[in-house]
């Protein structure tokens with residue numbers, strides 16, 4: 001392990017990719033992902049790694065080029081954000097159905113309209129039914145670690161699925177943090193070469209992307225679902241391998257002072273760090289509050305979540321995007337429906353907050369928990385909205 | 388046009404007997420696209436990876452678990468064949484350079500219909516050509532979105548009736564002329580652009596071979612008769628292709644490093660458009676004045692092309 005250095009997280013994401021012996025990257029710039037794109041092109045143009053860097057004319061083409069390259073057996077990377085991810089949307093379910101590993105970094109940003117370049121999770125939440133492995137990093141070190149882990153997860157013969165690593169735009173991508181990089185030798189030891197299942201090569205011609213008649217389509221969908229569900233085992237295994245080698249352990253659901261707490265805050269992404277400070281303050285004030293953080297969003301870690309929230313009375317779910325039309329936020333909605341039949345399930349209070357870059361402070365978390373205690377029903381609230 | 392007559396004598400000796408695009412596909416009788424595809428694949432040979440756009444050729448050849456493809460083949464979506472082909476090229480190049488696959492040249496080609504090329508696929512195509520990938524792109528132009536039921540594209544010819552440019556009482560079919568995509572490709576400064584038609588198989592295959600051998604971007608626009616969509620007879624596909632060329636509506640030419648050259652010369656007077664139009668139901672509604680308008684447009688486009696043939700010089 002190298003020494004700690006101060007570096008912007010977006011740059012660090014590109015540096016992490018640079019350690020992974022990629023063959024092809026296809027990237028189209030968009031704020032706040034652009035530093036990843038720029039720095040990765042620096043790494044390639046300076047000859048630090050041997051890879052093809054395709055400066056595509058759009059995100060639709062970046063993901064399409066990644067599909068083509070991955071189908072030849074190459075290790076591929078792309079990164080995007082917001083409108084770019086939306087523009088890729090058509091291709092995303094196809095990548096998963098074709099079982100082609102593609103590793104993506106997504107700098108979370110609100111989707112238009114109206115146009116807004118700042119952070120929330122509406123971009124990734126709009127892709128949730130695509131069949132990708134969806135993970136969230138909370139800080140810069142996790143961005144480095146999870147970027148490297150992503151290649152091993154995506155390419156693993158028991159997985160063979162695309163992965164997207166979410167990092168909050170600006171609030172994470174543009175922070176300068178003290179970071180530790182593994183050495184090249186350490187990464188080589190952790191991350192073996194890709195061994196593809198089938199490739200586009202005349203030595204053994206295959207047809208990929210054949211269309212399905214109704215007689216077989218349902219079966220294909222079930223296979224896609226099963227593949228994603230089954231990937232959880234391998235993801236956890238690979239996270240444990242990482243922990244053993246590097247001493248930093250990763251879990252699908254992380255907890256902070258959650259044992260025995262009556263009220264639990266549930267967060268996704270970088271806001272977990274602010275929430276943990278709020279938990280400390282509330283604990284100091286004698287409140288029974290803890291924190292649960294979803295690292296893995298797809299496949300959904302239901303057992304791990306159940307274990308983490310067991311015994312709590314109120315679960316305060318923080319959603320950084322909106323499922324419009326009277327439903328609330330996607331994270332709360334899903335948790336509600338998944339634990340609906342559970343005996344003694346907690347009351348779920350849902351806040352739609354931190355939208356389009358709205359700052360969420362320690363005081364905000366404290367205030368949300370206090371208000372949650374007074375709420376009678378389980379409806380959602382746009383926190384801090386000015387009427 | 389002797390080549391075509393001699394073709395019958397020489398073909399067995401010249402042309403690979405193997406079919407890389409196989410019988411058993413589900414194309415309509417007399418489909419010009421499928422004939423073009425078969426000849427293209429013969430000329431490309433087995434060291435080829437095909438990236439195909441959604442459209443008739445994809446649908447007729449790849450109903451899971453069947454495939455008509457003997458070469459590695461990938462279909463992803465409608466508008467992105469060129470982008471997928473770029474990725475295939477980059478992947479093969481990197482893997483070969485890094486010693487991860489055998490050190491053997493394999494050509495990446497992309498194939499799309501006119502819709503997948505001149506309309507929804509134009510951005511991806513322009514990007515791929517501009518970036519200089521070693522990618523040959525083949526447009527199979529049957530002048531409409533046939534797979535979805537004969538809707539107009541920007542390659543549909545002036546006044547042709549389609550299901551979205553019907554021959555109505557107020558508007559008689561397609562309102563505009565054909566978008567000139569070969570010209571747009573020439574403007575990308577790529578080394579090789581050509582037009583071709585399977586009614587002239589040797590000419591088509593020669594051009595495909597040239598496109599294959601250019602180690603860079605190349606574009607071939609293949610006029611492909613569609614009896615189903617054109618409301619023509621399925622036994623007249625070859626004849627219609629020839630007429631399109633003989634009228635000068637679809638001249639066969641190539642542009643090497645900016646230099647235009649006709650590959651089928653016009654020694655006699657061009658055949659009148661009426662001969663061609665009257666064989667197709669999609670032009671049935673044209674009256675003599677309409678035919679004159681169509682003829683005038685064809686003449687104008689032909690003059691523009693001849694000017695380039697006469698005046699263009701190679702870039703280098």
Ligand SMILES: Cc1ncc(C[n+]2csc(CCOP(=O)(O)OP(=O)(O)O)c2C)c(N)n1
Nearest residue numbers: 441442443465500501502503531532533534
């Ligand atoms: C994004 C998108 N829009 C529309 C379609 C529907 N669609 C599929 S094939 C096709 C037309 C294909 O036309 P063309 O490219 O000319 O090929 P042809 O079928 O005529 O050979 C259309 C409109 C689609 N599959 N994807």
Ligand code: SF4
Nearest residue numbers: 414415418443613615
């Ligand atoms: S509709 Fe036309 S292009 Fe499509 S398969 Fe039939 S003849 Fe060929």
Ligand SMILES: [Mg+2]
Nearest residue numbers: 500501531533
């Ligand atoms: Mg067409």
